[in-house]
Amino acid sequence: MHLFIRGNRHGQEIEEDGTMKIDGELSDEQKIITGMLEDYCRKNVAPAYDGWIRDRVFPRKLMKDLSELVLGTVLPSTDHSADEVTLGLISELMGKYEIPVPAFLTMHFAKLLPLITDRDTREKYLEKYRKGELVICGGFTEPGQGSDSASISTTAMRNGDRYEVNGEKSFVSSPGIADVHILSVRTSQQDWSHRHRGISLLTVDAGEKGVEPYEMESMASVFRGDFGGIRLNNVSVPRENIIGTENGGFQTLMKILNTQRVHVGLYTIGLAEISLSEAIEYAKTRKTFGQPISKHQAVAFRLAEDWSRLEAVKLLAYKALALQDNGMDNSAECAAVKWHGCEVAFEAVSHAMQTFGAAGYVRTSAIERRFRGARGFLIGDGTPDIQKLIISRKLFGREYSP
Numbered sequence: 001m002h003l004f005i006r007g008n009r010h011g012q013e014i015e016e017d018g019t020m021k022i023d024g025e026l027s028d029e030q031k032i033i034t035g036m037l038e039d040y041c042r043k044n045v046a047p048a049y050d051g052w053i054r055d056r057v058f059p060r061k062l063m064k065d066l067s068e069l070v071l072g073t074v075l076p077s078t079d080h081s082a083d084e085v086t087l088g089l090i091s092e093l094m095g096k097y098e099i100p101v102p103a104f105l106t107m108h109f110a111k112l113l114p115l116i117t118d119r120d121t122r123e124k125y126l127e128k129y130r131k132g133e134l135v136i137c138g139g140f141t142e143p144g145q146g147s148d149s150a151s152i153s154t155t156a157m158r159n160g161d162r163y164e165v166n167g168e169k170s171f172v173s174s175p176g177i178a179d180v181h182i183l184s185v186r187t188s189q190q191d192w193s194h195r196h197r198g199i200s201l202l203t204v205d206a207g208e209k210g211v212e213p214y215e216m217e218s219m220a221s222v223f224r225g226d227f228g229g230i231r232l233n234n235v236s237v238p239r240e241n242i243i244g245t246e247n248g249g250f251q252t253l254m255k256i257l258n259t260q261r262v263h264v265g266l267y268t269i270g271l272a273e274i275s276l277s278e279a280i281e282y283a284k285t286r287k288t289f290g291q292p293i294s295k296h297q298a299v300a301f302r303l304a305e306d307w308s309r310l311e312a313v314k315l316l317a318y319k320a321l322a323l324q325d326n327g328m329d330n331s332a333e334c335a336a337v338k339w340h341g342c343e344v345a346f347e348a349v350s351h352a353m354q355t356f357g358a359a360g361y362v363r364t365s366a367i368e369r370r371f372r373g374a375r376g377f378l379i380g381d382g383t384p385d386i387q388k389l390i391i392s393r394k395l396f397g398r399e400y401s402p
């Protein structure tokens, strides 16, 4: 059920007017990488889930294994670097096999590591990441703000060649698992209308004195520490830990989050695709009124509609990524995938649950787990309202949009 669009490494697929060509074929590289990942997941992820849920301990070995398979693909200028379309195939596959969210997000936050300007600091983090020894928490939300991500109050005050960080991040993924937190911090006070100008991104090691992660169990929590917050009390951080430029962090973050929205969308679509496949198989074997439930038009059509919608949002998702690969503006497409893709995917998981009836509603059902997971992605990484704001700005211009 894959849709395959080649990225710019393998052919120019987006015309200047934004028209997209689809050749229906994976490149050899894409076949190898997705084949290896799928094989690994089938053997190691799907069978391990029950144990992970029971023990509630994030499997560090998973990161080691992924380092040999896909972690390098997000790093530019390496032998393993991949274009965004290929990364999209990986994200979709990760969703299908429910690669734990801390690993999935680490891979995408790692795109920020090459932007650390100090060479030694950059290499220190990159080496750990490449070896699968680094789980990253991206902390941008605070108790007082989420959608308005420029209104942060966590501060990093310069003190000689170090920053002193104070504040709190909340409702973030992996705070109790991460080895390093990438945080948005205020490095310069600005008036409200220029508040996005005084923000920087800083890497803060989890073991640093004054870093206090805490847990808030979410409806989709699997591992201890996979959701919650971080209190920062007089945390001393070297200036070299800055990502990009001082006070330029907001723009850097927005750039990374733009395509991350598509990857989150594709991960959620992956959750829906596997749920849909399972629902189809179940509908062929479950009998009511003397026949398989797939013979009831209401059941079959519901799933046929989900298949159609998922195929449509995948097209949009890979178009958004192909635009990125071709250096073209894609902010509206990315935002559309995030809200519409995640909504379509959540609804498809919900319909899969409906197909299973009560058997899909119990805690032992993977559909029930995916239902909770897919719901979270309608909030995390930006709500549908905020995505529609981004699209409106593109359609109407800032002057005429909400």
Ligand SMILES: Cc1cc2nc3c(=O)[nH]c(=O)nc-3n(C[C@H](O)[C@H](O)[C@H](O)COP(=O)(O)OP(=O)(O)OC[C@H]3O[C@@H](n4cnc5c(N)ncnc54)[C@H](O)[C@@H]3O)c2cc1C
Binding pocket: 137, 138, 139, 140, 141, 145, 146, 147, 148, 170, 171, 172, 173, 174, 376, 377, 379, 380, 381, 382, 383, 384, 385, 386, 389
């Ligand atoms: C599963 C999950 C994972 C997450 N992971 C992370 C993470 O790793 N790192 C991180 O930093 N954060 C993370 N978050 C937090 C997430 O980014 C925020 O919850 C999200 O940005 C919304 O912020 P908020 O919860 O403060 O809601 P608010 O910003 O308070 O919004 C409340 C409601 O008002 C609406 N609203 C707000 N402003 C507008 C507007 N201008 N126009 C229309 N409607 C508006 C919103 O859509 C929402 O419905 C995660 C959240 C979840 C659920």
